[in-house]
Structure formats: structure tokens, C-alpha cells
């Protein structure tokens with residue numbers, strides 16, 4: 083993994099920050115507050131000295147109290163502003179990430195685990211936020227506090243300032259190398275957290291598979307291994323902290339003992355006033371506190387860098403619109419043909435294996451074109467290319483007279499309704515599922531019409547809350563046939579010009595299948611329909627059948643002709659389809 087440069091790191095914060103004005107106000111407030119805290123010991127010094135002389139200045143005391151109060155109020159205000167800015171940055175970042183995630187091309191999801199992506203968007207952004215709020219801003223105000231305190235300390239009593247200057251930096255020689263280790267440890271820790279989440283979402287997503295494969299033991303062991311890894315990384319962090327924290331405390335104690343000892347001696351000899359010693363101790367604290375925080379700053383910065391690095395990788399991914407439109411568009415092709423035309427299309431998912439070779443066929447408007455072929459030949463891939471999930475390598479695909487790449491991605495996908503084999507259902511109401519992705523809201527009347535055409539009416543009427551019944555993960559489970567008919571109702575409402583249908587291989591019972599088939603016949607009317615066919619009735623009724631074999635189109639025609647002259651087709655119909663044949 084390439085490492086993030088400081089410039090990119092800062093770049094992310096500046097890209098998503100709110101107005102510069104707000105940042106300036108927040109910074110100014112915390113600087114003023116820090117400045118005030120530098121004045122307080124000076125007043126305290128005068129007060130102590132006055133008390134020793136047994137006189138008292140009420141005005142001075144009132145001034146001190148006022149300063150204290152102002153400082154507290156300003157400190158609260160600036161803290162809130164910083165939190166506000168931090169939250170704003172992360173809000174924008176998460177917004178942007180979410181936006182990107184839904185727009186990333188499928189090629190990205192082929193390569194990345196969804197649980198890990200979730201972890202990046204939730205955990206890693208949190209780490210970034212905490213760094214900003216808890217460390218970045220205090221770092222700068224801390225710097226002001228340290229420098230200011232040192233200057234005053236030197237003016238008050240240079241010998242004590244010098245003493246302090248010699249002892250304290252020693253601690254940093256030990257802490258610095260540990261910072262580097264901390265970076266590696268937290269980087270691994272976050273990677274491991276992401277893997278943990280990745281595994282968890284994999285198991286939860288396919289909990290049925292786990293159960294019917296009796297893989298519980300295996301998964302439990304896998305999970306325990308991951309949890310142990312997390313534990314180990316946690317302990318490694320602990321070890322580093324166990325060295326750093328006592329070291330810091332001891333150093334602080336040492337410094338205090340020496341300063342107070344030496345200061346007490348000076349007070350006794352009369353070269354330092356008691357008030358000045360009080361002020362010196364104050365300033366020492368105002369140096370030590372931010373310093374120990376700064377020691378953490380570097381380790382935390384490293385941690386935040388690790389988190390930002392992964393977020394940055396996600397931000398760098400190109401979204402689908404730009405990938406799928408790379409191909410030069412060819413509008414106004416000469417052909418007057420209406421429908422879809424594949425012209426010498428070549429495609430591979432990766433460099434190693436060509437999946438489709440010189441695919442050419444037509445799917446005419448108002449016709450049903452069936453695609454048949456053995457498993458793994460590339461039929462689903464043809465559909466994916468039509469949906470522009472992936473970009474073709476060679477040739478072109480035309481719709482009517484234009485290349486499909488001459489449309490914007492949204493324009494193009496709105497022309498298509500896809501009823502896939504699995505008919506996925508989203509968590510939510512049936513209404514939400516049926517109207518999913520539609521541009522305009524549909525009236526209940528239109529929805530019921532679609533439901534009727536999809537043969538779903540009696541199913542929905544039987545549900546307690548009708549259209550508003552919750553389905554999917556948080557609601558009732560639908561049967562395979564019901565899911566398909568919901569997908570069909572969705573496609574009917576979508577009313578797209580092109581229909582892609584991946585016929586289910588799963589065995590529906592006769593009645594369910596008849597219902598689905600009826601609904602499909604209704605859906606296919608007046609569209610350009612392409613079907614990956616598994617039923618003999620489908621191929622018998624198709625206007626054109628495209629036979630695919632090993633990524634190539636080897637034949638085209640109508641059922642009767644192909645059945646007679648094409649051995650593969652003959653074989654396919656006899657072996658694969660007859661078993662599915664209910665209605666033919």
C-alpha cells in the first residue's frame with residue numbers, strides 16, 4: 083500500500099473543512115484563551131507577594147477572578163467550535179464517501195470486501211475526527227502555551243528555565259522511536275478491525291449458507307482467530323503505552339522536584355520571591371501538560387494517517403460514470419435497425435482470460451431474443467455489458483442507430499428493466515421494493531395495476547399490512563416465485579424500452595411458475611426483450627435464439643430450425659430444458 087504524504091493528509095482536511103472564517107474564529111478564540119492563561123500566573127504572583135507583605139489588593143483579586151471566568155468561557159466556546167468543525171469535516175467526508183460508494187463501478191466490488199469498505203467509512207473516519215478534535219487543535223494552542231510560558235519563565239528566572247530545558251527533552255529521545263512503532267501497530271490494528279468487520283458481514287450476509295453447510299464450527303474458529311489478532315494488536319498498543327505513560331509521569335515528577343527544590347532554595351536565599359515561585363510552578367504545568375499531549379500527538383497523527391490513507395484510497399477510485407463513458411461515442415450510425423445490436427464485442431474481466439470473443443447478434447424491437455448456451459459461456463456477462471456494469475474491450479453495442487456509450491450512464495440505465503435470476507429484495511416495505519429507483523413517485527392506482535399484471539394481487543391482499551408490509555431482512559420472507567413477481571411488478575412500473583430477463587433455473591412449482599410466466603408475458607409486450615432462457619416454452623416462443631458457446635456466438639435462428647441442425651442446441655434442449663419443462 084502506498085503511504086500517504088503529509089500534503090495529501092492535510093489536503094483531505096482542507097477539502098472538507100467549513101468556511102475559512104469559522105476556522106479563523108475558532109483558532110483565534112483558542113489562542114486568546116491560551117494567552118489569558120499565560121497572564122493568570124503573573125497576577126497570582128503579585129497577589130502572593132502582596133499577601134506576604136500582609137497587604138491586599140481587591141482590584142487585583144477581582145481582575146484575577148474575571149480573567150479566570152473569561153478564560154473558562156472562551157475555552158468552552160473554542161472547544162465547541164472545534165468539535166463543530168471536526169464534525170462538519172467528517173459529515174462532508176462521509177457524505178462524499180457514501181455518494182462515491184453507490185457510484186463505484188462493479189469492478190471495484192469484484193475486488194473489495196464490502197465489510198472492509200464499511201469499516202473505512204465508519205471506523206476510519208471516526209479516527210480522523212478524533213484526531214482533529216482531540217489532538218490537532220490542542221497541538222497548536224499547546225505550542226503557543228509552551229513558547230509563551232518559556233519566554234515568561236526566562237524573564238522571571240532564567241536559571242530555572244534553563245534547568246527545565248535541560249531535563250525535560252531527555253524524555254523525548256525515548257518517546258520518538260516508540261512513535262514509529264505505534265504507527266505500525268495502529269495501522270495493523272485498523273486493518274485487522276476492517277478484516278474482522280469484513281468477515282462478520284460475510285457471515286451475517288450468508289447465514290443460511292453457514293447453517294446448511296454446517297460451517298458454524300469453522301466460522302466460530304475463524305472469528306476467534308480474528309478476535310485474538312485484535313487482542314494481540316491491542317496488547318501491543320498497551321505495551322507501548324505502558325512504557326510511555328510512566329516515563330512521562332516520572333519525568334514530570336522529577337522536573338517538579340528539582341524545580342521546587344531549587345526554587346525553594348532561591349526563595350530562602352532571597353533571590354526569588356515566593357510569588358515568583360508560585361508563578362514558575364504554574365508555567366511549568368503550562369509547559370508540561372501540552373508537551374505530554376504533544377507526545378501523544380505524534381502517535382495519534384500516525385494513527386490518523388493510517389486511517390486517512392485507506393479513506394483516501396476510496397476517494398481516489400473513479401466513479402462509474404467516468405469509467406463507463408471512456409469509450410468514444412458513435413452517435414448517428416448508418417443502420418436504420420431498431421433494437422439492440424452487438425457488433426464484434428470482445429470482453430474480459432481481467433487480462434488473463436478472454437470471456438467474450440467477437441460477439442455479434444441483433445435483438446429486434448418488439449421481439450423476444452433468447453440467449454442459450456452451457457453454463458459459464460458468458461450469457462450473464464452479455465447482460466452486464468448491456469447494463470454497462472463493465473466496459474467492453476472491443477467492438478461496440480448499438481441501440482437503434484446509436485452506440486449505447488453515447489448515452490449518459492443514467493440515461494442509458496433508465497431505458498432498461500432487469501429481472502435477474504435471484505430477484506433480490508431490499509429490506510423495507512413491498513411498496514418501497516416495487517417503486518425502487520423510480521424517478522417519479524407512483525400513485526397507488528398505478529402500483530396496484532402493476533401488481534395485478536404481475537399476478538401478485540392475491541399474495542399482497544393476504545398480507546396484514548398489504549403494500550406496506552415489511553419484507554427482507556427485517557420483515558417477512560417472500561417465496562422465490564413471489565420475489566420474482568415483485569421484480570416483474572417493478573419492471574412493469576419502470577416501463578423501460580428494453581427488458582433483460584434472466585430466467586430462473588430454480589424449480590418453481592407448477593402453479594407458481596404459471597403465475598410468473600403469465601406475468602412475464604404481460605411484461606414483454608412492446609419492448610425489446612432479451613432472455614437468458616432455461617425453459618423450452620421460452621425458446622419456442624422466441625423470435626430469435628442466439629446460441630453461445632465458450633464466449634462466442636455460434637448460431638442464431640428460430641427453435642425449429644436450430645433444433646434440427648444445431649447439435650449443441652439440440653443437446654441443450656434435450657438435456658437442460660426438458661427437465662424444467664412444465665408448461666410447454
Ligand SMILES: Nc1ncnc2c1ncn2[C@@H]1O[C@H](COP(=O)(O)OP(=O)(O)OP(=O)(O)O)[C@@H](O)[C@H]1O
Pocket residue numbers: 192431432437455456457458459460461462463464
Ligand atoms: N465478476 C467477474 N469477475 C471475473 N470473472 C467473472 C465475473 N463474472 C463472471 N466471470 C467469469 O466469466 C465467465 C462467464 O460467466 P457468466 O456468468 O457470464 O456465464 P453464464 O453463461 O451466464 O453462466 P450460467 O448459465 O451458469 O449463469 C465465467 O467463466 C465466470 O467465471
